[in-house]
Amino acid sequence: MTAEATPSLVEATDGPAQAGPSVRGPRARTTTAYLRYVAGKLGGAAVSLLAVLVTSFFLFRLIPGDPVKYMTGGRQVSAGQLAYYRVEFGLDLPLWRQFTDYCGKALTGDLGTSYQFRAPVIDKISEALPNTLLLTGTAFVLYTALGIFLGTRSAWRNGGTSDRLNTGLALTLYSIPSFWLGLLLIIVFSVGMGPIPGLFPTGGMESGGKEGFAYVLDVAHHLILPVVTLVAVEYGQTLLVTRSALLDEMGSDYLTTARAKGLRDDLVRRRHAVPNALLPTVTLIFINLGRTVAGVILVETVFSWPGLGGLFYQALSVPDLPLVQGLFFVFASAVIVMNTLADLIYPLLDPRVGR
């Protein structure tokens, strides 16, 4: 590949016309090929979403037992009440009717009613999703940036002290169970230890009773420890992938050419090597982006964060079938959407993709 062959991430937004060498042929043909590629990917995503919809319904119907028994566990209920619940939740209908009802309602955004919370599943998800996105989104931005930054540094100084330190620390933190690290951070930085005062709240997302800017600051205050925990255990993966991809690029001729032109080492790395090495990292970024929606059960549990991870755990413990299948659908959809987005972006990063 030549130095001109791949644009930077930002420049790629100028469109495929600027994105590469003449091997792509005339612009019209390229556009048609790209559109065909996009249509294929979107079609695949639509089929996957449909498969998820079907799977989410039937997978949880495989759980043995009567949902009404889960609903009323530990309570005295009359036969009349049991019959009422079956009608209320549509469990008296044949399975095919339940399925068609589920699909029909799902298309309108109605994912059913939670057994334990007696609230629309979509409402429970809407309550928890912003909280999860705040936590995982913030952590995602930070660990991705940190991972790419340290990964490129490590690769560039391959074998050096900083490389060994970086990769060693990243691997160590990556191996640490997140809930254990979270508890450790609570003990040290929340309760306080020795000369370290207790700086942060032990759990939750807010103290309550605050409004406006005070509320924003309060949430930020609660956000720090869980975010630090997530960043610490997650950045290593991005670092290692980035480092590995960049090491593959290091011996390329175009980098020698760039250096021969007298460019600063810093520029050679950032402008030439990194963009060409980003493809595996971009894949990982989008996979992680899809995962952010699912929340992080362990970290959310340790820090009592009111997100989707905790909701999923509560749903499974009943099991609250409508909530479980609704969350499963949302999680799987997020991954499909993000993977599709990644697929659509690849050709802009590397014109050889999708031809």
Add this chain to the structure above:
Amino acid sequence: MNRHDQPNRGRLRPRLLAAAAAAALTLTAGLATPLNPVPQQAQAKGSQQAKESKKVLTVAVAQSVDSLSPFLASRLLSTSIHRLMYEYLTNYDPADNHTVPGLATKWEPSADKLTWTYTIRSNSTWSDGRQATAADAAWTFNKMMTDQGAATANGSFVTNFRKVTAPSPTQLVIELKKPQATMGALDVPIVPQHIWEKVKDFSKFNNDQSFPIVGNGPFVLTDYKPDSYVRLKPNKTFWRGAPKFDELVFKYFKDQDAAVAALRKGEVSFVAGSPALTPAQAASLKGEPNIKVNDAPGRRFYALATNPGAQAKDGKHFGDGAESLLNQKVRQALFMAIDRKTLVDKVFQGHAVEGEGYIPPRFSTYHWKPSASQELAYDPAKAAQLLDAAGYKKNADGKRVEKNGKPIDYRILCHATDPNDKAVGQYVKEWFGKLGIGVTLNCLDNVTDPWLAGKYDLAFDGWSVNPDPDFVLSIHTCGALPATAKDTGATDNFICDKKYDELYDQQLAEYDTAKRADLVKQMESRLYDTGYMNVMAYPNAVEAYRTDQIKSIETMPKAAGNIYGQDGYWSWWSAVPADASGASSDGSSSTGVIIGIVAGVVVLVGVGAFFAMRRRATAEDRE
């Protein structure tokens, strides 16, 4: 010149990104600047917060709210909160659990035992200023009787009601289908009719959209965030007197170690545990200054239940319980094979009492224990003799065999989420093994299915007992069996014993407390003799609170009892703030915020300047 090499000022560089991130973290970290940190010791905080006038009692709980509607809620946290929001007709005395006035000042049965007349107090007002009357109570019960959606949580209380009326604002009349001794124990929150009559669908209305929520209990619910917290303020017009704290907050901690850390820090005033603090947590808190661990008799029993041969009301048997367990001598032998003292010492580490009768000793009116001659005490040798006498002798391999010749290997249902089940299971395995009986522990996340299908031999079982024991007694009657094998009954373990049922019916129709208690004790004795329910322990309520935030708080029973999850509102209503106490708080001070922001800005500016200088590329750097 290659355009890639042109400096691009508009492009965010990774270094700058990282720096910005670091600065952002610094900024938020500054919210807790050491100039005014959240103190490590609540004592230090005491003097700081004494300046604040607001006294907040924060309770760390291990559950979230399922619903704020008293018609739907079933979780302990939710029902405990409803106790604080709404008055019930009656309450239980914190000293000895006997029934005391609530919304009703008096309740009397008719001569034929089928009509109860309650006198409703005239000094209870809803928090919106309106009078609470008998009409509210009648409306509440009638709604539950006529709307299945409204019967979700407490429908069992009204199944025996024929008619409920309110002839006057202070008179409530309940007519029954048959006599019912539990009419002083109707644990149903009475709601304001003028608010709730607007609700269209009781099965979906969660009472969590409009605050403050109108009630007439000791507290008024003012704020709620799902999966986060519930805030309540004192009801200044509560007829019994307003609570002493300015605010009561139930804060949800998903992880109990984090909740304990929050207590240690002073961020919460009380921690309840899940359902109690573990021995390790209690031990770690015992030496802490300003923390009191309340280790008191609990309201639960912990048992090993036997599958007596699952059956339905239609007489059909189902499931696959071991045939040998149908033999009473075998069941009694299993009682004698279990060393309760070891379980209390080793598994519960002293935070429990050895099990005896079915109802825990804290309910002194109904507690029963076997006489010395009746007791099935730990005696492995006698257990072996009983098994031999029952015809289940050891074979050449030292294994006892069923009548069909197969070695006995009992499957014990165990809750995968309960460490006690697993630990006790190992002991049971060892003790039964010495008798020549095999044990397979089936530890499952969801034991409901095999349990209801009767596909087990033994099961770890446990219930919280109410001051009125009717419910825990009723789950062992023939009437609680499922109608057919496909149905769900209210039965706990498919027990159906004619003698037990006769006693149950008698006690339910007995309105004299002493006579009823005697009948209940006879039922417990019968249950003990049958060997169906081996009560191994009564786990303690182990909880802790900060004495520098809570000066005094009432347990139930008063002498020694629990604070969280009481049958009444006594603990939170009676709690008195410590003199030097402010609030449990995790908030950050405005000084800290300002300094944090300043620090963050300084870092941002510094980092920006550093990179700007480095970016001044020389001519040599450019083509």
